[in-house]
Amino acid sequence: MELRKDPITRSWVMTGDEASEPKPRPDAPCPFCSDSTTLHVIAKAPNTPGAAWSARSVVHPTPLYHIEGEPGRRGDGLYDRMHSVGAHEVLVENPNHDRHLWRASDEEIAHFLRLAAERILDLKRDPRIKYVSLFKDYGKNAGQEFSHPTSQITATMFVPRRVLYELRAGREYFVGKERCVFCDIIQQEERQAQRVIEVRGDYLALGPYAPRVPYETWILPRNHDSSFERTGLNKPGLRMNLAALLRRTLQRVRTVTEDFHLVLHTSPSSLHPSKNLGYWKTIDDDYHWHIEIMPVVPSKAKSYTFKEVYYSPVTSETAAKQLREAKIEG
Numbered sequence: 001m002e003l004r005k006d007p008i009t010r011s012w013v014m015t016g017d018e019a020s021e022p023k024p025r026p027d028a029p030c031p032f033c034s035d036s037t038t039l040h041v042i043a044k045a046p047n048t049p050g051a052a053w054s055a056r057s058v059v060h061p062t063p064l065y066h067i068e069g070e071p072g073r074r075g076d077g078l079y080d081r082m083h084s085v086g087a088h089e090v091l092v093e094n095p096n097h098d099r100h101l102w103r104a105s106d107e108e109i110a111h112f113l114r115l116a117a118e119r120i121l122d123l124k125r126d127p128r129i130k131y132v133s134l135f136k137d138y139g140k141n142a143g144q145e146f147s148h149p150t151s152q153i154t155a156t157m158f159v160p161r162r163v164l165y166e167l168r169a170g171r172e173y174f175v176g177k178e179r180c181v182f183c184d185i186i187q188q189e190e191r192q193a194q195r196v197i198e199v200r201g202d203y204l205a206l207g208p209y210a211p212r213v214p215y216e217t218w219i220l221p222r223n224h225d226s227s228f229e230r231t232g233l234n235k236p237g238l239r240m241n242l243a244a245l246l247r248r249t250l251q252r253v254r255t256v257t258e259d260f261h262l263v264l265h266t267s268p269s270s271l272h273p274s275k276n277l278g279y280w281k282t283i284d285d286d287y288h289w290h291i292e293i294m295p296v297v298p299s300k301a302k303s304y305t306f307k308e309v310y311y312s313p314v315t316s317e318t319a320a321k322q323l324r325e326a327k328i329e330g
């Protein structure tokens with residue numbers, strides 16, 4: 001597999017003619033449950049009573065990115081390509097096979113969040129890494145890979161397109177107003193109270209003004225902070241509030257659909273201030289970390305893929321009201 005850059009949109013895509021992988025036998029034991037010796041464990045979160053670990057990070061069994069080697073970025077006429085050098089880890093959220101984030105305790109989720117923060121920080125120390133993504137796909141319509149409660153981390157030598165757009169837009173807004181666009185959104189949303197789903201301590205869940213899919217939901221810190229890993233590591237009280245809000249928000253989303261994508265957007269590695277790309281200069285002031293949850297509502301997902309204009313047949317006001325009032329477990 002290699003990475004190629006679209007010369008028009010400047011986004012990187014991974015492509016290659018890969019041999020199809022052997023499918024695991026349906027009766028094979030879950031590799032993430034036990035102390036399987038086939039896994040390459042990278043880090044563990046502290047023990048909880050009765051368990052050897054509460055969350056842990058392992059090398060992805062079939063990684064898309066490999067930590068060895070150099071990117072070997074090179075041109076081919078007007079095109080750009082490089083090897084898929086980076087890191088690809090599975091974050092096992094919980095030792096128990098069925099304790100998904102919406103069923104786990106806040107302590108368990110907080111352990112997972114702390115481990116995620118540690119892994120992001122550690123990967124950002126690699127001078128080759130520009131960005132670390134944390135994401136989760138759940139449900140068969142969302143491309144879920146493992147049945148065990150897991151998220152995944154990729155560390156790449158480029159900033160993914162959506163984050164790049166956000167960084168550029170955040171910086172442009174900041175240049176004009178000397179304010180963070182996310183902070184301004186939060187202020188207006190709290191004032192208007194139409195798209196806010198829940199406030200929990202220093203965190204807020206809301207339906208974005210212009211949703212890409214029905215019931216799209218963001219979770220943000222209410223106080224300005226560009227990097228998740230800073231909060232995730234330093235403030236245990238905050239982590240518990242975030243854990244509770246994440247759990248409750250996923251419970252709400254699950255009253256609409258089981259399948260969802262979740263992605264964490266945090267600031268890129270600041271080890272690499274770029275000379276030509278302006279967005280690194282004020283990043284701590286103009287970027288604001290957040291979690292995006294994109295529910296997959298199959299019958300309504302039809303229109304946008306071809307036209308590339310997002311189409312959401314439910315407004316965020318209606319969606320937020322429905323999610324706010326949803327009966328959840330607590």
Ligand SMILES: [Zn+2]
Pocket residue numbers: 030031032033034096097147148149
């Ligand atoms: Zn399992």
Ligand SMILES: [Zn+2]
Pocket residue numbers: 180181182183184223224225287288
């Ligand atoms: Zn902000």
Ligand SMILES: [Zn+2]
Pocket residue numbers: 166265290292
């Ligand atoms: Zn984002």
